[in-house]
Structures are given as structure tokens and as C-alpha cells.
Amino acid sequence: MVDDAWSSALHRLWQASSRAEEVEALADDVYAPLLATPGVHVVVGTRWDEKQVLRYTRVLSDGSDAPVIVTAPRTVPAAAVREPGDDPVVIRSAVAGLDDAVWPEAEFLRQTPPGTSVVACTFRLDRRGWATLGAAVDASADVPAVERRLMQAADVIVACRTGILQRGREARRGADDALLAEASLQMDSSLDVVDTLRRVARIAVPAVADGCLVHLLRSEGPEFVAATHVAVQQQRALEAAGRDDPWLAALLARRGEDEDPLFLSGAALDGSPFAADAATAGDGRHPTVVSISTLHARGRVVGSITFVYQRPEARLPDSAFLRSLATRAALAIDNALLYELRRNAVLSLQEHLLPSRLPVTDQWDLSASYEVGDPMLDVGGDFYDAVPRPDGSIALLIGDVCGRGAEAAALTGLARHTLRTLLEEGTDAGTALIRLNRALRQERASRFLTAVVTTLTPQADGTALVSTCSAGHPAPLVLRGDGTVSEVLCDGLLLGVLDDVSYESHEDRLAPDDTLVLFTDGLTESREADGTFFESVLPQRLAALRGLDAAHIAESLARQAKGFRASGQDDIALLVARWTGVPPGTGPLPHALRLERAAL
Known part of the structure; x- marks a missing residue:
């Protein structure tokens, strides 16, 4: 005979189990229908961990409106004899014969009429714990039916616990995956x-x-x-x-x-x-x-x-x-x-492609600055140098090889050392550029480069003659002592493109405290987010540096351009020379130039 009341209760129990976040949430749907079984006076459930610690006890008695719940942990070593294996175990015993050391819930079961028995189903919840669901019954109870209902309720409880663990694992896995993804983004x-x-x-x-x-x-x-x-x-x-x-x-x-x-x-x-x-x-x-x-x-x-x-x-x-x-x-x-x-x-290779020291005399305040755009883009092609000449003048040179990498580095070394050697021997700037172009063409260089060479010659009237030859390079700027900024007019063809080239010299004069600034296009092409190039503000920024020494001017312009830049990865090279106004024939002899480490 089918018990419609129990079948309906069991159906509701299965539905509740699929939504429950804790096994205890099923208690009302388990205990009340079991207590309604004929001949059942008390329903009691216990939950244990693997160390025989009783974690939870719930008791519902007939005639009681609310269950008794005990959650205080209690270690019961003797209860180990009740711990089930993989399969559920059903136990029948007279309540009067229960051992309190093994059955801590016996105190509740004894509150039933004399002669009652306990029918208990013991089952594993998971690998770390187990549980017991029992009923105190009198002689009128259909014990096999009670056992069957206890087993069915245990099946639902185990399924609920398995589902909770599975959903927990899935949630944990999702959280772990999210954490790993975020960790990768943060670390990368x-x-x-x-x-x-x-x-x-x-x-x-x-x-x-x-x-x-x-x-x-x-x-x-x-x-x-x-x-x-x-x-x-x-x-x-x-x-x-x-x-x-x-x-x-x-x-x-x-x-x-x-x-x-x-x-x-x-x-x-x-x-x-x-x-x-x-x-x-x-x-x-x-x-x-x-x-x-x-x-x-x-x-x-x-x-x-x-x-x-x-x-x-x-x-x-x-x-x-x-x-x-x-x-x-x-x-x-x-x-x-x-x-x-x-x-x-x-950075080490870049440093070896640049002079380790610049010459310094009482006549010239020289300094340089070099900002690497992005070391991961490989070695850049910017270079500079300051070369003392036999006639007492100083030649300043700055250039930029197209591209980056090993080939650019090789051409950078070739260009700087070729120009330095020629200028040291007294070769004029235009001829030095022509001979460098010839060397590049003979080497069949696949890259071109730009360069500018400026010869600085002190004059008896306290000025300095500036002779400039350019091979497609940005024109140098002059910062006058009064704060005005002008451009040195010069032009010429790129190096390494054509066989026959010539370069004309353009002359200018520096008064005491005037400053000559040579730079590569990494300075002028630094670009803000709105598209504005640093070139458009360079004269104003340079004018604001009036009265400062060469080192401060070089470092400040490089720093400002780098801060200005929202895009662009080109290196920035600057070479700055401030004329002190000391005429020739005073101070150290021109060929006895002292050396100091450059401000790189």
C-alpha cells in the first residue's frame, strides 16, 4: 500500500535538497514527516566528524512544537564503533539498553514511553564526516516501513550534501580561475x-x-x-x-x-x-x-x-x-x-656607443643627456661627441641612425668614430661628412643617418664663431643671454643615400653666456595625447632655462620631453655648449684640455 503522505513529503524533500545550501536546511522536511509515521515518538539526528567529534544534534518529539538543537562540539571516542563504511547501516536496539558512552543522544530517546526501541540509519556524509538519523518507536510501529523511510531520507541527505560539495567545488574553481586570471594580469x-x-x-x-x-x-x-x-x-x-x-x-x-x-x-x-x-x-x-x-x-x-x-x-x-x-x-x-x-x-651597449667623457675648458661649458626611449626596442642609433681640434676649436657632432638593433649600433659606431677621427685631424666639417657618406656607400649600408657638425672657434673680441654643416638633421638652437631663442640655419642631404653629396658651412656668432643646443628628433617628436609635438613648445621651454649651466639645460629638456610624451619610443640625445666668453690665449692652452665625466 502506497503512503501518499510520505510520498508527497519525500517529493518535497528531493525538491528542497536541490536548492539547499546546507544539509541542516532540510531538517523541517525530514523530521516532521518521519515523526508523523505511526508508532514514532522521537526523531533524532546527529552529525559527526572523522575524529568522533559530535558537531550537531537535533531532536523532535511528539507533542513538542519546536526541535531541540545542540551545536556545542563534544568528543565521544566510543562512538567510533558506530562509524559506517561506504554503505549505510541500520541498527535496531532497545532504548533501555543503549550505552551513553556510545549513544550521546540516548538521553533524549529515554524520554519516550517504556518499552520503546530505536531504529537508526548511520551513513557517510562525505569523506570527513558521517551522520545518524534515528527514530524511537513503540510496539505498534511498522519497523520495516520506518527503516525504509529512514534509508530514503538518508539518501536525500547524502545527495544534498554531495550537491552542496559539488556546487562549492564549482564555485571555488570559478573563484580560483578568476583569481588566477587576475593574478596573471597583475603580474604581467x-x-x-x-x-x-x-x-x-x-x-x-x-x-x-x-x-x-x-x-x-x-x-x-x-x-x-x-x-x-x-x-x-x-x-x-x-x-x-x-x-x-x-x-x-x-x-x-x-x-x-x-x-x-x-x-x-x-x-x-x-x-x-x-x-x-x-x-x-x-x-x-x-x-x-x-x-x-x-x-x-x-x-x-x-x-x-x-x-x-x-x-x-x-x-x-x-x-x-x-x-x-x-x-x-x-x-x-x-x-x-x-x-x-x-x-x-x-644600456651597457648604448653607453659604449657614446663618449664616456666630454672635454671641458674655461671657455666652454659642455654637457650632454641621453634618454633611452624603451630598452626593449633594442639599441638606438642616436650618438654625439665633442672633439678638440688642433687649432684650438672644438667640434660638436650629433647624429641619428635610422632604426634600432645590431645593424643600427654598428653604423652608429662607424659614424661617430669616423667623424671623430677626421675632426681630430683637423678635417673641416663638410669634408668629414662627405667622407663618412663615402664610407657608408662603400659598406653598402642599408640604413641612412642624419648628422650635424658644428665647429666652435673662440674669437679675440670675446665671441665664438659657430660653423655648422648639416646632413638632414634637425637644426641646432641658440639660447641668447637675453632669453631669445633662434635656429641655426643649415641644411643638407642625408648620409648613406647618394654617392655624390656636398655640404655647405653656415656661420653664426655666440656672445658670452649664449648657449648652443644640439639634439636628435626624439626630443622634438615627443607627442602629447592630443597630438601636440614637443617641437612646438621647445623654444619657450628653452627660453625658460636662461642663465642655467649646460648640465641643467640638457637634463631639464630631456626630462621635460619625456614627461611631455604620451606616445613615441624614440631615444632623446642632447649636446649643450655654453660660451663663457673667455678669449683665446687665456687660461689653459687649447691642446691641454682637461676631461671630466659627461652628464649622461
């Missing part, structure tokens, strides 16, 4: 090694752990780089451990090529800065678990991440997530390291 947004490592630590706390330490592997061993913790006081202790703790340093050194995260807790942390007796900071809690992930990238170890957890075990990340996070962090760190190596190589 920087190519600075230290900044990247600090981003790793900030991303992980508190989303992954309560504390995080990041170490970079150097040739001499692990180097502490970053630490963060949800508690400021504990962060200080964490930083100290990352820098100086021998236990942690030894552990990191032993990790080697291990790819799986290492989890440590309890006695494994004895002697460490994470042990219970070492935690005196913050709120007094000590880390319950520590995990260490080795960072591998391109077949080598680049560092390690140490996570510190002060949270329940259920909230610890799994090994797969930690491996994925470590892989992403390792690649970001490795990219930053490669960028740093490349940047240093580019």
Missing part, C-alpha cells in the same frame, strides 16, 4: 623584477592565504624580496623570518627542483618561525599550516612562494591551484628577469 603588467614579486605577495593575501613570503633564487642562495600579511604586526615578524631565519633559509635551499607544493603543520613546524611558541605577534594566533611552492620557468628554478595559513583546513587551497599560481608567478618573474638582463645589456 610589470616588467620590474621587485615590483612583480611584490604583486605576487599582494595578490595572494588574503585571497589565498593569511601571509605570503616571496624569495628570488640567486647564485648565492634564496634572496628575500617581498612579504605581506593580513595583520600588520605579523607582517613585520614575517618579513624578519623571510630575511634572516636559518630554518626557513635551509628549507628553501633543500627544495631544489620539487614541483609539488610542500605542506607543513604541527610538529613539522617545530623550530620554525611559524611554530606555536614563536607566534607572539598580532592577535596571538599562530599559523596552522605552511606551504612552499617552488617557482619553475623554462626548465630552471627562479624562486619560491611560502604561504602561511591561519584558517580551517577546508579553506586551504589544493595542490593543483598552488601549482598553477606558482607557474604563472614563475613566468612573470622570469619575464621580468629577462627584461632586466636585456635592459642592462641595451
